Amino acid sequence: MITSLLLALSAASTEPPMTVEQEIVVIGKRLESISVMVGQTPKGKLTCSVDRTSGSLRLDKRLCKTAAKCVRKNKDNPSDMAIKSCIDKKKPKLLAKLRQEMRSERR
Secondary structure (H helix, E strand, O other): OHHHHHHHHHHHHOOOOOOHHHHHHHHHHHHHOOOEEEEEOOOOOEEEEEOOOOOOHHHHHHHHHHHHHHHHHOOOOOOHHHHHHHHHHHHHHHHHHHHHHHHHHOO
């Protein structure tokens, strides 16, 4: 049994690491299905959480900041649809920024 485990571990470590583009595809798929919840404290501060992670804490934080901005932007029309549309329009830019950062970090 230990031999099987060692063989499985050595096989897993022989695969090359994913490229930035491969990682972005995976993260992008996750990003499509993430829901963002924005709330407000009694003092008026906006709070945010995501229902699952994209796999990038940096992207998750930016998504929350974007959601808060969309809530503020749509304060005259705070419908879920208007806010969701605003967030969805920003997701490609958030992903592009993450791609650029990941490329820079790997150089």
